[in-house]
Amino acid sequence: MKHTISVLVENEFGVLSRVAGLFSGRGFNIESLSVAPTLDPSISRMTIVTSGDDQILEQITKQLNKLIDTIKVIDFTGHDFVEREMALVKVCAEEESRAEVLRIVDIFRAKVVDVTPKSYTVEVTGAPGKINAIIELLRPLGIKEIVRSGPVVIGRGPKGWKSS
Numbered sequence: 816m817k818h819t820i821s822v823l824v825e826n827e828f829g830v831l832s833r834v835a836g837l838f839s840g841r842g843f844n845i846e847s848l849s850v851a852p853t854l855d856p857s858i859s860r861m862t863i864v865t866s867g868d869d870q871i872l873e874q875i876t877k878q879l880n881k882l883i884d885t886i887k888v889i890d891f892t893g894h895d896f897v898e899r900e901m902a903l904v905k906v907c908a909e910e911e912s913r914a915e916v917l918r919i920v921d922i923f924r925a926k927v928v929d930v931t932p933k934s935y936t937v938e939v940t941g942a943p944g945k946i947n948a949i950i951e952l953l954r955p956l957g958i959k960e961i962v963r964s965g966p967v968v969i970g971r972g973p974k975g976w977k978s979s
Contacts, residue, residue: 819896821863822888831861894970896969906936908934923945926939
């Protein structure tokens, strides 16, 4: 089962390494990892996507809470949250396929952010399922390269991490 975990940590040197080491040292796979500072520049939020059963997730959560730099661990599995990802997709755009690429981009409310005589670079944001769908539609036209940010999440509703 896929789990999306948000970890608030002190924004200090070596924290990312310790969190990644915790996962690798226990044989847990990180499918996606995004890290950035919060409103408070001394605190960063890590969004980690991993897989495993509830027992494995409980073990991961306990180990994350034991790290000295950890402020809060939030498992969004089973809760309401907003999830978004960004991808850049470089796709072949020869004369005969340019119109089709632009139609797909328009349908997904994506943007062409770079144009060359032979390619378009498309920026698309949304839920991971949306990203997967546009990639599958562009694949037959010839994808040259894909870069994905991995998902970031935030809980739905008025509460922020400080008040929960």
